[in-house]
Amino acid sequence: MLLSKFKGSALAALAGDCIGARYESMWRPVAYQTLLNLEENLKSAEKTSRRSLHYTDDTEMAHELAKSLVENGKFVAKDVASKFTETFFESPPYRYYGPHVRNVFEKLEKASRFSDLFGPASEQFDGQGSYGNGSAMRVFPVALFCHGNQELLEKLAALSAKLTHAHIDAINGAKLQASAVEIALSSSDGSISWLEFWQKLKDLIDKLEVDVPEKVYTNKLDMIKELIAREEVASVHEFEDEVGTGIKASEAVCAAIYAFLMCLADRQPSELSSLSKVQQVVFYSISLGGDTDTIGTMAGAIAGAFYGDEGLPSYWLYAFEGAEMARDLATKLHELNEKKNRDISQKQCRLS
Ligand SMILES: [Mg+2]
Structure with missing residues (x-):
């Protein structure tokens, strides 16, 4: 079951990115029928293998991070930074990197030759660092790698964030998103209510947002709870006003969490009811509009980790670039996790 969750997380994250990218530049809610029409078109991918x-x-950054964790068996900041940089300079235009991150990669490679790994990101935006969602959008492999070890998860989520996004909101966003994936890995459908899931995230944020100028995640999580508990489902415009769906980490991470919790609370739109639970989360998250590929990929990572890969349609494996890589990396991260557990139990046997 755990392998299914690892693969589900990686594949649904990929799906959210690939589908969400179609609507990224629209900056408005996406109609359910538009998404259902796209899903219908994807079905032909299996027949044509195209x-x-x-x-x-x-996905590009998440996969580079995952490759580094698999190759090294641990987090090596210099290797992650050089993998991020190398792929950035080789990437085709349709990867749609944000405009400011080029500056970080140029400094990392040319100015410091990877001797100062965290300096370039901390110098961004007059020394404030970026609070964009780029740290959280790629963090799910950290959750898979650290499964069962929350302390390590928070440490590596922060380190991986700081390579490009040094603002506290970007760092906390990476920790929150990775923790949501970890909670999803550690629980199953029927074993946890949406409110219990929400409470675990709130407990984490209460711990993280102590000495911060503004408790952005605390406020947004409180709003999410209120919106889900309401009798009438909030309109996407109201959600946009109250929580947001933009490029700030605090908005995109909370939008992804909201989409997942809405489905867990069984409050997803009836228009999507023909789809599997994972698909419903991915499509509902993209329907919110805004930074759709990033919200889609983060919501997918959580939903896939919760429901596993059984609910994913087989044609998704053919429809998206990078599907084999996603599955392969998830399998290798799962093997690492199994090995770590074997090592721990052998050590305990020797000690007893
Ligand atoms: Mg993107």
Whole structure:
């Protein structure tokens, strides 16, 4: 079951990125029927074996991070930074990297030759660092790698964030998103209510947002709870006003969490009811509009980790560029996890 969750997380994250990228530049809610029409078109991918949708920077960076963790068996900041940089300079235009991150990669490679790994990101935006969602969009492999070890998860989420996004909101966003994936890995459908899931995230944020200028995640999580508990489902415009769906980490991470929790609370739109639970989360998250590929990829990572890969349609494996890589990396991260557990139990046997 755990392998299914690892693969589900990686594949649904990829799907959210690839599908969401179609609507990224619209900056308005996406109609359910538009998404259902796209899903219908994807079905032909299995017959033609033709990849129809490209992934973007979210998946590219997540896969580079995952490759580094698999190759090294641990987090090596210099290797992650050089992998990020190398792929950035080789990437085709349809990866759609944000405009400011080029500056970080140029400094990392040319100015410091990877001797100062965290300096370039901390110098961004007059020394404030970026609070964009780029740190959280790629963090799910950290959750898979650290499964069962929350302390390590928070440490590596922060380190991986700081390579490009040094603002506290970007760092906390990476920790929150990775923790949501970890909670999803550690629980199953029927074993946890949406409110219990929400409470675990709130407990984490209460711990993280102590000495911060503004408790952005605390406020947005409180709003999410209120919106889900309401009798009438909030309109996407109201959600946009109250929580947001933009490029700030605090908005995109909370939008992804909201989409997942809405489905867990069984409050997803009836228009999507013909789809599997994972698909419903991915499509509902993209329907919110805004930074759709990033919200889609993060919502997908959580939903896939919760429901596993059984609910994913087989044609998704053919429809998206990078699907084999996603599955392969998830399998290798799962093997690492199994090995770590074997090592721990052998050590305990020797000690007893
Ligand atoms: Mg993107």
